Amino acid sequence: MTETPTPAATPAPAPHHPYGTPTTPHVTVRGEAHLEVDPEIAHITITLTARGTDRRTTLDDLTRRNTTTLDLIRTYGDAIEKLETGTLAIRPELTRHGRAERIRAYHGSIQLTATLSDFTTLGELIARLADQDLTRIDGPWWALRPTSPHHAAARRQAVQGALQRAREYAEALDTRLGALLELSDTGTHGSPRMARAAFSTQAMPFAGAAPEAATDAAPVDLEPVRQTVDAQVEASFTLIPPNLG
Structure with a gap:
């Protein structure tokens, strides 16, 4: 009869002491x-907005204004990183008096968002857009790209700060660091700082006069707002057991 060998017992893992022991003290910073x-x-x-007594005419006016605006923005080429169309709305305005619901006018609006990387042309573009009929400009909102190297620089600086702080604690105990146990990213974010302005042009409803040439508008002087980038980490290290005697 052949005996089945008994498998060797697996050694139990060493107990983990998250808060350290006298022989392996920890420091968390x-x-x-x-x-x-x-x-x-x-x-x-x-x-962009439009208004008229006829729904189709209002939509046509809004479409024409949208096409003109898109063509103007696209003339800036590579300075425009992104151009997006948001909400388009056509809503009726009802008369306030009388029993019957009658449509007094139609209001149309369309929203565009442009992202620029060339700030030298930003003031000029805003002025030219604001010089158009029934156009409102909001912004600029200054920001960093999500892939900006400044985010990585802040993370590196936070790690270096944690390491320096841990070394200072070790020096205060007349010892030195052993090994890194854990590194936790507790927060890396940019805090966008905005300089919001609004520019708009208004026209009398149903006015037929053509607006002035957009190129006649003087560029708006804009000063970019500096951005803040914050990073926080927590790091745990082992310490060479200090002599506290």
Whole structure:
């Protein structure tokens, strides 16, 4: 009869002591970074409106104004990183008096969002857009790109700060760091700082006069708002057991 060999017992894993022991003390520290940097992009919102007593005419006016605006923005080429169309709305305005519901006029609006990376043309574009009929400009909102190297720089600085702080604690105990146990990212974010302005042109309803040439508008002087980037980490290290005698 052949005996089946008994498998060797698996050694039990060494117990983990998250808070350290007298022979392997731990130190946990926080590292922080706060950077202030120049913005990389700017967002503006363009709201186009139209009004008329006929729904189709109102929509045609809005469509024509939208096409003119898109063509103008696209002339800036690579300075425009992104151009998006948002909400389009056509709504009736009812008369306030009388029993019967009668439509007094139609109101149309369409919203565009443009992202620019060339700030030298931003003021000129805003002025030319605001010089158009029934056009509202909101912005600019200054920001960093999500892939900006400033975010990585802040994270590195936070890690270096945690390491330096841990070393200072070790020096205070007349010992040194052993190994890194854990590194936690507790927060890395940019805090967008905005300089919001609104530019708009208004026209009398149903006026037939053509607006002035957009190229006659003087550029708007804009100063980019510096952005803040914050990063926080927590790091745990082992310490060479200090002599506390």
